[in-house]
Amino acid sequence: MGKILEAVGITKSFEKDNKGKIQVLKGIDLSVWKGEYLCIMGPSGVGKTTLLYVLSSLxxxxxxxxxxxxxxxxxEIQNKTNDELARIRNKKIGFVFQFHHLLPEFTALENVALPLIIGGNSEKAALxxxxxxxxxxxxxxRLNNKPSELSGGEQQRVAIARAIINNxxxxxxxxxxxxxxxxxAKVVLDLMVSLQKEYGITFVVATHSNEVASFADRIAYMKDGNIVEISERRKFR
Ligand SMILES: Nc1ncnc2c1ncn2[C@@H]1O[C@H](COP(=O)(O)OP(=O)(O)O)[C@@H](O)[C@H]1O
Ligand SMILES: [Mg+2]
Known part of the structure; x- marks a missing residue:
């Protein structure tokens, strides 16, 4: 199938007030195969979110x-301007991130339509x-409900709909x-797996849940700033 993403020698440090600099990522190499469901696992604080931010160009x-x-x-994302990266993200990358909340003032329908409108589609077509x-x-x-009127599971389904609306x-x-x-959780997982199977969307999912990882084609385990092991259930190469 070939690669869709390749990360080589990724390092990342943060200033910590009391501890000076801490190196969270210490030279990570990772390839992602087109169409796979890859999980990144490891204990809280190991750097999963930091790695996802870097892999997704945020x-x-x-x-x-x-x-x-x-x-x-x-x-090569290092050669792209922020504007170019924003355009690439809008067209090619979906995000289901904690920071990336649904907009509280907008309905479910409007939240999902927004990436299409930003991408240049007419409002009517987008809606x-x-x-x-x-x-x-x-x-x-639930089209006309605002996020606060939706259950957690419904909000997460809306977030996934928004993430994949631009194909x-x-x-x-x-x-x-x-x-x-x-x-x-099971509804959301089934949904991601069916999107992977139906549309061939590649998923890179950070989790510490064994349940989430049980659906993965590969699991990359992080420890001390590195990926220390990759287990493979299904081959994509
Ligand atoms: N913006 C930031 N500024 C300072 N420290 C950060 C920042 N983002 C993450 N860290 C630190 O990096 C480490 C890894 O965090 P994170 O990537 O969120 O881990 P995980 O997602 O695996 O729980 C933690 O020690 C965290 O406090
Ligand atoms: Mg995290």
């Missing part, structure tokens, strides 16, 4: 390279497509079931 590494292979072109997507996710009764090649999800009960 943050820059101190050293190392991140390369995307989209539509047969090679994109139509968002409606279709939300119906697919069994949220047709991204790759979706990054950070603890996607983190604050869901078991039943809702």
């Amino acid at each position: 943050d820059k590494p101190d050293q190392g390279k991140v390369i995307y292979y989209f539509d047969g072109t090679t994109i 139509n497509r968002a409606k279709e997507m939300l119906s697919k996710f069994d949220l047709q009764e 991204p090649d790759i979706v990054f999800a950070d603890e996607p079931t983190g604050n869901l009960d078991t039943i809702n």
Whole structure:
């Protein structure tokens, strides 16, 4: 299938008031295969979120390279301007991140339509497509509700609908079931797996949940700033 992403020698440090500099990522090499569901696992504080930020171009590494292979072109993110990266993210990358909350003032429908409108689609076309997507996710009764009027599971489904509305090649999800009960977590997981199978979307998911990881094709385990082991259930190469 080939690679969709390659990270080479990624390092990242943060200033800590009391401890000076701490190096969170110590030279990570990681390839992501097109169409796979890759989990990044490890205890809290190990650097999963930091790595996802770097892989998804939201943050820059101190050293190392991140390369995307989209539509047969090679994109080295360090050579792109912030505007170019924003455009690439809008078209090619979906985010299911804690910081990336649904906008509280907008309805579910508007939240999902927004990336399409930002991407240059007409409002009418965007709302139509968002409606279709939300119906697919069994949220047709919730189109006009604001996030605060939705359950945690419904909010997370809306967030996933928003993440994939632009037909991204790759979706990054950070603890996607983190604050869901078991039943809702299962609904969200099934949804991600069916999107992977149906549309061939690549998923890179940071989690400390064994349940989430049990669906993965590969699991990369982080420890002390490195990926120390990768287990593989299904081959994509
Ligand atoms: N913006 C930041 N400034 C300072 N320290 C940070 C920042 N982001 C993360 N860290 C630190 O980096 C380490 C790894 O954090 P994180 O990537 O969130 O881990 P995980 O997602 O595995 O729980 C932690 O010690 C955290 O406090
Ligand atoms: Mg985290």
